[in-house]
Amino acid sequence: MDEATIQQGKQWLEEMLKISGLPATVQVDVEHAAGWDGSCWLTIDDSGFTAEQVQLMTGAHGVVLDAIQYLTNTILNIGHVEGEQTAYTIELAGYRVKRQMELQQLAEAAVQQVRATGEEHEMAALSSAERRQVHTYLKAFPDLATYSRGKEPDRRLVVRLATDEDLAP
Numbered sequence: 433m434d435e436a437t438i439q440q441g442k443q444w445l446e447e448m449l450k451i452s453g454l455p456a457t458v459q460v461d462v463e464h465a466a467g468w469d470g471s472c473w474l475t476i477d478d479s480g481f482t483a484e485q486v487q488l489m490t491g492a493h494g495v496v497l498d499a500i501q502y503l504t505n506t507i508l509n510i511g512h513v514e515g516e517q518t519a520y521t522i523e524l525a526g527y528r529v530k531r532q533m534e535l536q537q538l539a540e541a542a543v544q545q546v547r548a549t550g551e552e553h554e555m556a557a558l559s560s561a562e563r564r565q566v567h568t569y570l571k572a573f574p575d576l577a578t579y580s581r582g583k584e585p586d587r588r589l590v591v592r593l594a595t596d597e598d599l600a601p
Contacts, residue, residue: 445522474523519564543573560587
């Protein structure tokens with residue numbers, strides 16, 4: 433991920449917030465920019481927002497923040513082939529960091545259950561971005577495989593023991 437791509441994301445998000453009537457600066461979160469989800473983290477400075485504005489921009493269960501993130505990723509990746517797309521994670525008031533910790537705990541619980549029982553584990557419905565994060569996190573466990581099944585909005589991530597086919601290069 434190059435500096436020009438990062439700056440494009442930062443500038444686009446600042447402009448979108450300005451047009452929305454909620455001008456704010458956006459910082460590239462270097463600490464999380466190369467995190468386990470592999471995305472470019474853009475953090476909205478909420479210091480000029482009221483608690484109500486932060487709550488409205490986050491939405492119930494993060495749905496508004498998810499929509500902003502989806503829009504950011506869709507617009508900024510238009511015209512880029514799949515291998516050249518950049519994943520952007522939009523952070524506001526620590527929501528994503530907290531949610532990422534929750535997702536990691538859910539993933540680790542799934543790992544323990546699958547290893548203990550040998551049976552696949554279907555996780556609760558997650559957004560596509562959250563499923564991608566968990567898929568990426570679980571790549572660190574070579575004895576396990578993941579896949580998604582179902583259709584949005586009820587698409588589920590499934591964790592199971594890896595088979596010989598999964599382990600083949």
